Amino acid sequence: MLELKKDFPVLTSNPNLVYLDSAASALRPQAVVDAMNDYYARYGVNVNRGIYDLSDYATIMYEKTREKVAEFLQAEIEEIIFTSGTTDGLNTLSRILEQKINPGDNIVVTRMEHHANLIPWQQLAKRKQAELRFIEITSNYELDLESTKKVIDERTKIVSVTAASNVLGTITPINEFTVLAHSVGALVIVDAAQLIPHGPINVKDIDCDFLVFSGHKLYGPTGVGVLYGKKKLLEELEPVAFGGDMISRVSYESASWAELPHKFEPGTPPIAEVIGLGTALDYLRQIGWNNIQAHEQELVNYVLEKLPEVATIIGPANQVTRTATFSFIIPNTHPHDIGDILNRDQIAVRVGHHCAMPLIQHLGLVGTTRAAFGIYNSTDDVDALIEGIKKVKKILLNEYL
Numbered sequence: 356m357l358e359l360k361k362d363f364p365v366l367t368s369n370p371n372l373v374y375l376d377s378a379a380s381a382l383r384p385q386a387v388v389d390a391m392n393d394y395y396a397r398y399g400v401n402v403n404r405g406i407y408d409l410s411d412y413a414t415i416m417y418e419k420t421r422e423k424v425a426e427f428l429q430a431e432i433e434e435i436i437f438t439s440g441t442t443d444g445l446n447t448l449s450r451i452l453e454q455k456i457n458p459g460d461n462i463v464v465t466r467m468e469h470h471a472n473l474i475p476w477q478q479l480a481k482r483k484q485a486e487l488r489f490i491e492i493t494s495n496y497e498l499d500l501e502s503t504k505k506v507i508d509e510r511t512k513i514v515s516v517t518a519a520s521n522v523l524g525t526i527t528p529i530n531e532f533t534v535l536a537h538s539v540g541a542l543v544i545v546d547a548a549q550l551i552p553h554g555p556i557n558v559k560d561i562d563c564d565f566l567v568f569s570g571h572k573l574y575g576p577t578g579v580g581v582l583y584g585k586k587k588l589l590e591e592l593e594p595v596a597f598g599g600d601m602i603s604r605v606s607y608e609s610a611s612w613a614e615l616p617h618k619f620e621p622g623t624p625p626i627a628e629v630i631g632l633g634t635a636l637d638y639l640r641q642i643g644w645n646n647i648q649a650h651e652q653e654l655v656n657y658v659l660e661k662l663p664e665v666a667t668i669i670g671p672a673n674q675v676t677r678t679a680t681f682s683f684i685i686p687n688t689h690p691h692d693i694g695d696i697l698n699r700d701q702i703a704v705r706v707g708h709h710c711a712m713p714l715i716q717h718l719g720l721v722g723t724t725r726a727a728f729g730i731y732n733s734t735d736d737v738d739a740l741i742e743g744i745k746k747v748k749k750i751l752l753n754e755y756l
């Protein structure tokens with residue numbers, strides 16, 4: 356197993372913390388904190404506009420991250436747009452793609468979307484008198500491919516799906532969606548917020564049209580995210596946010612746009628955060644994605660062995676189609692009480708609807724407790740969770756296990 360706790364200052368500052376909330380935000384290694392401090396301390400000036408050395412240097416450091424992200428996704432450099440996060444990327448897409456939707460068209464999402472990949476499409480459908488359709492979930496908490504075939508038809512313009520559920524841990528078969536969606540001429544958008552910490556995603560292989568993720572789920576800073584789009588599409592689409600840096604020429608009457616990727620990056624970007632994201636990618640590459648995936652698999656296997664002894668997992672029991680994010684319930688207890696009691700032993704979990712309220716209602720639940728494991732977690736953390744749950748059951752249910 357990897358032993359990385361020493362690299363993460365939040366964990367060294369809180370030695371008894373059992374951090375199981377990486378699906379909300381992964382912690383950052385010291386290298387990321389140092390890279391951001393270095394920017395502010397040594398060359399903290401604006402990018403893309405100075406003719407002086409320091410601004411050139413800041414621009415080079417900023418653009419280096421774009422190259423690293425492009426390599427990580429197997430994309431072209433111009434296809435990488437920096438955003439403030441997944442939510443920002445999806446909202447932007449729902450506005451730039453509005454021009455492609457007509458009354459009577461439909462947009463397809465799944466029943467397991469985070470609010471960030473539901474509400475922008477729900478609102479777009481309302482604005483354009485289009486229909487919002489849903490891919491169903493099977494009894495094993497995976498996506499139902501039969502229902503996918505039923506909802507995607509010749510009026511489908513957009514299929515926007517999560518690559519991995521933040522509630523269930525399910526990894527979804529993106530390739531199946533792209534083949535089906537492209538056969539009717541629809542665009543495919545991938546919400547990769549939860550899949551991205553598990554390794555590089557080859558956008559050419561999965562053939563998605565757009566893909567979004569956030570830096571803070573990838574052991575990087577908050578406030579930065581990535582929107583990948585196929586060059587041809589980004590070239591033909593009109594921007595929806597305007598200002599400095601994204602223009603070519605401006606008069607009082609009109610404006611024309613800069614080349615990609617700047618056309619979709621108006622205003623001063625989150626420079627320190629972009630640089631921090633590049634450092635996070637370097638850090639992960641140095642550890643090795645194979646090692647990260649093996650570590651995660653070991654954790655998944657161990658949780659699947661131990662957690663069912665004390666709680667009911669709401670998510671796939673299949674090691675292959677899931678991430679290390681585990682929602683669970685304990686009958687006759689409330690998730691808030693579980694989280695509260697676990698917190699007394701410094702076990703940090705998330706409770707509630709996890710920004711997927713319709714999914715939780717669809718499953719007939721009030722909420723779940725979610726333990727999401729990251730590269731710094733060990734089987735000891737799983738044991739701590741299991742002991743914590745036993746304590747919860749003793750307190751709330753008078754159960755002695």
Ligand SMILES: Cc1ncc(COP(=O)(O)O)c(C=O)c1O
Nearest residue numbers: 440441442469471521548549569
């Ligand atoms: C699947 C999924 N999509 C979107 C988001 C939104 O990400 P952000 O809050 O970084 O914009 C999250 C965050 O939890 C998520 O898990």
